Amino acid sequence: MGTLPMRLLALDYGADIVYCEELIDWKLLRSNLNINVHFLSEVLGTVDYVDKTDGTVVFRTCQREKRHVVFQIGTCDPERALKVAKIVEDDVAGIDVNMGCPKEFSVKGGMGSALLTQPEKATEILRTLVQGVKIPVTCKIRILPDLDSTVELCRHLANCGIAAIAVHGRTKDERPRHMNHNDFIRAVAQSVNIPVIANGGSKEIEKYEDIAKFREETGCSSVMLARAAQWNCSIFRPEGLLPLDEVISVYLRYAVDYDNAPANSKYCVQNMLRELQETPRGKRFLEAQTLQQMCSLWGLSEYCSKKQLQFKENGLQDRHSVVPGLLEPQLKKRKTEDDVIEMQCSFLRSLYTSDVDLPKTKLLTWARARGLKHPVYTTQQEDKLFKSVVTLDGKKYGSSYWYVKNSVGSRFDFLGCDSM
Secondary structure (H helix, E strand, C coil): CCCHHHHHHHHHHCCCCEECCCEEHHHHHHCCEEEECHHHHHHCCEEEEEECCCCCEEEEEEHHHCCCEEEEEECCCHHHHHHHHHHHCCCCCEEEEEECCCCHHHHHCCCHHHHHHCHHHHHHHHHHHHHHCCCCEEEEEECCCCHHHHHHHHHHHHCCCCCEEEEECCCCCCCCCCCCCHHHHHHHHHHCCCCEEEECCHHHCCCHHHHHHHHHHHCCCEEECCHHHHHCHHHHCCCCCCCHHHHHHHHHHHHHHCCCCHHHHHHHHHHHHHHHHHCHHHHHHHHCCCHHHHHHCCCCHHHHHHHHHHHHHCCCCCHHHHCCCCCCCCCCEEECCCCEEEECCCCCHHHCCCHHHCHHHHHHHHHHHCCCCCCEEEEEEECCEEEEEEEECCEEEEECCCEEECCCCCCEEECCCCCC
């Protein structure tokens, strides 16, 4: 949800600070990043951090948010964290270390909420960042099961020289259905000498006035919203909520303006629609694959067409044009233990405007023309990550890249990392 269009939407409606999606340190360091400022600044007005191996945009930002966007790192290593922070520090307002994510992939990697039980490592990461970068450093945590331990941890973290700490009032094992422990957050705010940002109150926040109420209950300097803002980003407007259709329309314009990945744009709008996905328009939206198709449902088809034509005339035909030629499959192959022939070849749905051009369709046509049995696909799953293997003519083929499910059904988004 934390990609550029949604961040700009939040700023438009009154948010003071916005966070990018959590980006894992080794992903950025292993990506052989190309920081493309000149070309894209003319076409999109953005600064892009691009993975040279597959052309995916790892992080996209722009001048509009430079003084407001916080770069959120997933890390368990102080040196890696510092290397990443030094790469991005000129383009963002601050660096945040995610110490609250309870997801399995994060915890198993020693990141996120795993750091809550490793205060020495957590403080080492923060001190290294504070001493090594010229912009503010913050962190976000979840509470521990008991109050005293939570307060003690926050005191240790605050003493590292960080600019602020965000506290989600649930433990790593609790979920949104559980009540937020506002009393824990208040105790932290009373015990440290830095700003404390209250998080976890979306369940009780339905309008702008509820934000102030949550802030008062927790005694904090600020309030961080996730789900309430995802559902209707105009929650930040003192004047009140806007109709959801208007919010979606503005969001889609930003998605078009900044060439946002269609799968990501779709995921964000789905989070706004929620139960409205069951309406006739919602069901048509679920079938949409391109930005053009999504925009047409909100009367923005012509706007999208004109903008994409403008991009094409200015040399930005597709996202792969950022680094020409790099989406060609690499010739180097390797065989896995289960005899799968793997290549570093990613699938980016946004590059295919017609179902006829889809690799799956072409492979089926190719097999039929040669009298071969139809390709058979099997899917591997690890937590929320997926990748598929195709068997054709007795041989197995796959990609070294993993994907993450982004919506209802079996649609997947490219994760942009080799086998984990």
